[in-house]
Amino acid sequence: MPGMENALKSLLENNARWSADVTQRDAEFFSRLVRQQRPEYLWIGCSDARVPANDIVGLLPGELFVHRNVANVVTHSDVNCQSVLQYAVDVLKVKHVIVVGHYGCGGVQLALEGPRSGGVADFWLGHVRDVIGRHRDLIAQIPDTRARLDLVVELNSLEQALNVCHSATLQAAWERGQKLSVHAWAYDLKDGRVRTLGVSVRQPDDLKGLRDRVLSRVSAEHPSISAP
Numbered sequence: 001m002p003g004m005e006n007a008l009k010s011l012l013e014n015n016a017r018w019s020a021d022v023t024q025r026d027a028e029f030f031s032r033l034v035r036q037q038r039p040e041y042l043w044i045g046c047s048d049a050r051v052p053a054n055d056i057v058g059l060l061p062g063e064l065f066v067h068r069n070v071a072n073v074v075t076h077s078d079v080n081c082q083s084v085l086q087y088a089v090d091v092l093k094v095k096h097v098i099v100v101g102h103y104g105c106g107g108v109q110l111a112l113e114g115p116r117s118g119g120v121a122d123f124w125l126g127h128v129r130d131v132i133g134r135h136r137d138l139i140a141q142i143p144d145t146r147a148r149l150d151l152v153v154e155l156n157s158l159e160q161a162l163n164v165c166h167s168a169t170l171q172a173a174w175e176r177g178q179k180l181s182v183h184a185w186a187y188d189l190k191d192g193r194v195r196t197l198g199v200s201v202r203q204p205d206d207l208k209g210l211r212d213r214v215l216s217r218v219s220a221e222h223p224s225i226s227a228p
């Protein structure tokens with residue numbers, strides 16, 4: 001398929017240009033990176049191509065440790081995500097773990113509205129359906145489809161961030177006094193801006209009442225929701 005070869009050729013040309021540009025700006029850039037990476041942040045985001053982690057927060061290669069999957073899901077049984085988390089916390093000693101959902105997320109939308117694919121994606125999105133089930137009453141109060149999806153995106157970021165907090169890795173790190181915070185964000189494709197969701201957990205005590213606090217705040221911002 002010559003068309004495909006041409007497409008990849010342009011990627012390789014872009015790569016050569018990028019490498020030359022970076023080296024021209026900073027001759028030691030790659031040799032420094034080869035020696036070590038010292039990211040202070042772990043980004044757990046969606047695989048969506050419109051959500052490029054480093055670009056969004058203006059960080060260079062080496063400055064952001066990244067894990068992405070469909071709908072930024074964190075489960076205790078996902079050895080991939082949990083391995084990234086453990087390596088980031090125990091070895092790289094990142095100071096912040098940020099779970100970043102995004103409005104208009106196709107994975108979250110599929111979990112919310114269907115249809116089911118009949119494949120392995122259903123299995124994966126079951127984790128998002130769990131979030132929807134937990135907050136069913138709240139979600140049902142919003143008649144507008146787009147506003148409902150926005151809310152579920154926020155709730156999903158919140159719940160996945162809580163899963164990070166309750167992971168064995170985080171609990172052990174806090175237990176031994178490691179300085180480490182967990183955050184939940186939502187990224188807006190429409191203007192490229194990040195919205196923080198009032199989740200910033202620095203120690204296990206911060207978890208007390210956190211879900212309720214975030215739910216009250218989120219509810220107050222959605223006019224269709226009556227006070228919980």
Ligand SMILES: [Zn+2]
Pocket residue numbers: 046047048070071072102104105106107108
């Ligand atoms: Zn997404």
